[in-house]
Amino acid sequence: MSVNNSNYLQLIGKLDEFIRKYYINRLIKGSLYTIAIVLGLFLIFNVLEYYFYFSTGVRKLFFYSFWVTTLAGFAYWVADPLIRYFRLGHTISHEDAAVIIGDHFGDVKDKLLNILQLKKQETHQSNIALIEASIEQKTNAIKLVPFKAAIDLQKNRQYLKYALPPFLLLVFVLFAAPSIIREGTQRIIQNDKKFAKAAPFAYTVDEGDLKVVQYQDYQLSVKVDGSVLPNEVFIVIDDFQYKMQKEDNTTFTYTFRNVQKDIEFALQSGTVLSVPYTLNVLEKPNLEDFTVEMVFPSYTGRANEVLQNTGDVVVPEGTKMTWLFDATKTDDIDMVFENGKTNAKAEKRDETRFRYSKKVISDETYKLFLSNKNVPLADSLVYNISVIKDQYPSVTAEKIVDSLDRTLIYFLGNAADDYGLQSLSFNYNITKENGVQQPLQKIKLSKQEGREIQFDHVFDIKKINPEPGDKISFYFEVYDNDGVNGSKSAKTSVMTYEKPSLAEVKLQEEKNDEAIKDDLQDALKNMDKLQENMKKLKEKLLQEKQLNWQDKKEMEKILDEQKKLQEQIEKAKEKLDENIKISRSFRHSLKKYSRSRKSCRNFSKKRWIRRPKNLWIRSRTCCRSWKRKMQCRCLSNSK
Numbered sequence: 037m038s039v040n041n042s043n044y045l046q047l048i049g050k051l052d053e054f055i056r057k058y059y060i061n062r063l064i065k066g067s068l069y070t071i072a073i074v075l076g077l078f079l080i081f082n083v084l085e086y087y088f089y090f091s092t093g094v095r096k097l098f099f100y101s102f103w104v105t106t107l108a109g110f111a112y113w114v115a116d117p118l119i120r121y122f123r124l125g126h127t128i129s130h131e132d133a134a135v136i137i138g139d140h141f142g143d144v145k146d147k148l149l150n151i152l153q154l155k156k157q158e159t160h161q162s163n164i165a166l167i168e169a170s171i172e173q174k175t176n177a178i179k180l181v182p183f184k185a186a187i188d189l190q191k192n193r194q195y196l197k198y199a200l201p202p203f204l205l206l207v208f209v210l211f212a213a214p215s216i217i218r219e220g221t222q223r224i225i226q227n228d229k230k231f232a233k234a235a236p237f238a239y240t241v242d243e244g245d246l247k248v249v250q251y252q253d254y255q256l257s258v259k260v261d262g263s264v265l266p267n268e269v270f271i272v273i274d275d276f277q278y279k280m281q282k283e284d285n286t287t288f289t290y291t292f293r294n295v296q297k298d299i300e301f302a303l304q305s306g307t308v309l310s311v312p313y314t315l316n317v318l319e320k321p322n323l324e325d326f327t328v329e330m331v332f333p334s335y336t337g338r339a340n341e342v343l344q345n346t347g348d349v350v351v352p353e354g355t356k357m358t359w360l361f362d363a364t365k366t367d368d369i370d371m372v373f374e375n376g377k378t379n380a381k382a383e384k385r386d387e388t389r390f391r392y393s394k395k396v397i398s399d400e401t402y403k404l405f406l407s408n409k410n411v412p413l414a415d416s417l418v419y420n421i422s423v424i425k426d427q428y429p430s431v432t433a434e435k436i437v438d439s440l441d442r443t444l445i446y447f448l449g450n451a452a453d454d455y456g457l458q459s460l461s462f463n464y465n466i467t468k469e470n471g472v473q474q475p476l477q478k479i480k481l482s483k484q485e486g487r488e489i490q491f492d493h494v495f496d497i498k499k500i501n502p503e504p505g506d507k508i509s510f511y512f513e514v515y516d517n518d519g520v521n522g523s524k525s526a527k528t529s530v531m532t533y534e535k536p537s538l539a540e541v542k543l544q545e546e547k548n549d550e551a552i553k554d555d556l557q558d559a560l561k562n563m564d565k566l567q568e569n570m571k572k573l574k575e576k577l578l579q580e581k582q583l584n585w586q587d588k589k590e591m592e593k594i595l596d597e598q599k600k601l602q603e604q605i606e607k608a609k610e611k612l613d614e615n616i617k618i619s620r621s622f623r624h625s626l627k628k629y630s631r632s633r634k635s636c637r638n639f640s641k642k643r644w645i646r647r648p649k650n651l652w653i654r655s656r657t658c659c660r661s662w663k664r665k666m667q668c669r670c671l672s673n674s675k
Contacts, residue, residue: 055127056121057189059117059118059120059121059127060117060121060189061189061192062113062117063113063114063117063118063121064189064192064195065113065192065195066109066112066113066114066116066117067113067114068192068195068196068198068199069109069113069195069198069199070106070109070110070113070114071199071202071203072195072198072199072201072202073105073106073109074102074105074106074109075199075202075203075205075206076202077101077102077105077106078102078202078206079202079205079206079209081098081101081102081220081224082216082217082220082221082224083216083220084098084220085098085220085223085224086215086216086219086220086223089223089231089233091230092227092228092229092230095223095224095227096227098224098227099224099225099227102224229311230311230312231311235262235308236262236263236264236308237260237261237262237263237264237265237266237305237308238260238261238262239258239259239260239269239303239310240258240259240260240261241256241258241259241303241310241313242257243313246313246314246315246316247315247316247317247318247410248292248295248315248316248317248318249317249318249320249411249414250295250296250317250318250319250320251294251295251296251320252294252295252320253291253292253293253294253295254291254292254295254315255289255290255291255292256271256280256289256290256291256292256315257283257287257288257289258280258287258288258289258290258303259286259287260286260287260288260305261286265285265286266305266306266308267282268280268282268288268305269282269288269303269304269305270303270304270305271290271301271302271303271304272301272302272303272304272309273299273300273301277304278290292315295315295317296317297317298314298315298316298317299314299315299317300312300313300314300315301313301314301315318410318411319365319408319410319411320365320411320414321363321364321365321366321367321406321407321408321411321414322363322364322365322366322406323361323362323363323366323404323406323417324362324363324364324388325344325345325361325362326345326347326359326360326361326362327342327343327344327345327359327360328342328343328346328347328349328357328358328359328360329341329342329357329358329360330342330343330349330351330355330356330357330358331355331356331357331358332351332352332354332355333352333353333354333355333519333520334519335455335456335517335518335519336352336455336519337455337456338352347402347404347417347419347420348419348420348421348422349419349420349421349422350422350423350424351396351421351422351423351424352423352424352426352455353396353397353398353423353424353425353426353520353521354395354396354397354519354520355395355396355423356393356394356395357393357394357395357396357421358391358392358393359371359382359390359391359392359393360389360390360391361382361389361390361391361392362388362389363388363390363406364388365408366388366390366406366407366408367407367408367409368381368382368384368405368406368407368408369381369382369390369392369404369405369406369407370382370404370405370407371392371402371403371404371405372402372403372405372416373394373400373401373402374400374401374402374403375398375399375400375401380392380394396421396423397423397520398423399420399421399422399423400420400421400423401418401419401420401421402418402419402420402421403416403417403418403419404416404417404419424454426454426455426516426518426520426521426524427453427454428516428524428525428526429451429452429453429457429514429515429516429524429525429526430451430452430453430514430526431449431450431451431452431460431512431513431514431526431527431528432449432450432451432528433447433448433449433493433511433512433528434447434448434449435447435531436448443496443497443498443533444494444495444496444497444498445494445495445496445497445533446492446493446494446495447462447491447492447493447494447495447512448490448491448492449490449491449492449493449512449528450488450489450490450491451483451488451489451491451512451514452487452488452489453487453514453516453517454487454516455487455516455517455518456485456486456487456516456517457483457487457489457514457515457516457517458515458516458517458523459480459483459514459515460480460481460482460483460489460491460512460513460514460515461478461479461480461481461512461513461514462478462479462481462493462495462510462511462512463476463477463478463479463510463511463512463513464476464477464479464495464500464508464509464510464511465477465508465509465510466500466502466506466507466508467506467507467508467509468503468505468506469503469504469505469506469537478513481493493512495510497533497535502535503535504535504536504537505535505536505537506534506535507532507533507534507535508532508533508534508535509530509531509532510530510531510532510533511527511528511529511530511531512527512528513525513526513527513528514526514527570594
């Protein structure tokens with residue numbers, strides 16, 4: 037490196053040191069300006085707010101003006117010179133520094149500027165040696181001049197007169213009246229909130245409780261506290277005053293009726309006005325519309341129905357019900373079924389629509405609870421579901437016995453059900469003389485379609501070939517078409533037919549024989565008496581030419597006796613016919629149940645055999661006929 041370049045670089049280095057000191061000087065001065073302005077605004081705004089209780093708009097102006105001024109002053113007076121000191125941005129040029137130094141050292145100003153200009157011309161001129169010689173000469177001339185001395189940092193003390201007074205005043209206020217700073221700062225920071233001036237007493241309202249569900253009433257309770265208590269307090273709503281109810285010396289109340297929207301209000305007593313308050317309305321969940329779709333069990337034959345805005349319903353058992361709700365401002369719909377003690381949530385389909393389905397089996401009372409995040413426990417809506425249980429079917433039958441053939445029975449009947457019948461049958465079983473019961477027999481009968489039908493049936497007992505002493509029990513049974521609980525049945529009362537035993541048949545035959553004999557004997561006696569009376573009357577009529585009243589009466593009496601005699605003969609004839617029938621039945625039974633020797637060959641020769649008169653004897657033969665053709669029969673269980 038040449039000597040000339042070395043001297044020039046030293047010169048440039050001294051200029052750079054000057055530039056850094058220049059920005060340090062600006063930083064110190066700017067910091068003092070910033071402190072003075074920021075502390076001054078802080079004190080002014082706090083004092084003004086503390087004493088004058090400005091509106092929210094003014095306090096917002098104070099708040100944002102303070103921060104804008106603070107940030108602008110800091111950026112211009114502190115951040116800018118600090119950045120330039122570290123050469124992070126644009127700084128003053130060497131020529132500008134030379135001018136500043138020349139203002140302080142007048143004899144070097146022209147020389148410095150000339151050196152810098154010659155250095156710039158060095159790259160464009162051909163006579164470089166001559167220029168370097170000139171730069172060297174001028175550099176040596178000002179080499180010993182202390183450039184940094186052009187800036188005196190001590191002179192910044194003069195700016196303390198701006199920063200020190202507000203600082204000292206702030207310290208004084210903090211110790212003497214800290215409430216000015218504390219309350220003023222608090223109100224300026226909380227510039228959205230309204231504050232009231234201090235009064236002999238203060239209003240106390242629980243602002244966290246100033247919430248009411250839409251369309252409900254709200255009771256405001258206000259406490260007053262202070263050295264002097266007011267006798268009355270008014271609530272101010274839309275510039276109108278309403279007197280509050282005095283509960284005691286420190287408590288006043290007021291009731292807002294049917295609150296529909298937010299209400300702003302203030303409290304006033306005399307000249308003491310409170311800060312504004314707001315009664316916030318919590319939007320209530322609202323059920324705009326709902327439908328109930330009812331799908332009835334198919335066996336009922338009822339068409340499905342849809343009800344609009346009706347929760348009380350009467351439905352058949354097993355109906356599937358689907359609720360579709362349209363609710364605004366609603367997050368959840370809970371359905372509480374009290375009978376089942378179940379709590380179900382309706383499915384939320386979109387912003388306003390909800391859905392829930394349930395199959396109902398029994399009577400239900402259910403409640404609807406609509407809720408949202410603001411109103412978790414809204415009022416409930418109560419509805420009833422009345423369930424019509426599937427009734428048991430009914431069946432009746434009238435028995436008509438053929439007077440000529442008591443084994444032929446006619447039936448006329450009716451059957452009914454609330455929704456329809458599935459099947460109809462005639463059932464009978466036989467209980468043997470020894471008490472053994474045969475399996476139940478069922479005869480399925482054809483039936484008409486419908487909920488109420490009529491039917492008829494003929495039961496010919498001879499077709500089932502009952503044995504003497506058998507007891508036949510029979511009845512009709514009907515099943516309904518219950519598709520929920522399964523088919524239910526109903527029966528008629530049990531009717532019976534008992535076929536007489538052989539002993540009873542013989543006994544009845546003997547009784548009828550005796551009765552016929554007695555009737556015929558009476559008829560013969562009456563006939564003789566009648567013939568005698570007729571003979572007397574005939575002789576009397578032959579003697580008299582004309583019948584008198586008494587004769588007529590006697591003739592009528594004879595005719596009546598003749599009629600009665602005829603009826604008596606008819607009755608005897610009926611008994612005789614009945615006896616003939618019994619005899620025929622007896623012979624049929626005798627033929628059917630008599631046993632041949634072959635059927636009894638496996639029995640012992642000495643076997644107990646019973647005669648119809650309950651007399652037990654021993655016989656070497658089996659199943660023989662006794663006198664008067666009375667049957668005996670083999671018993672497999674001898675006594």
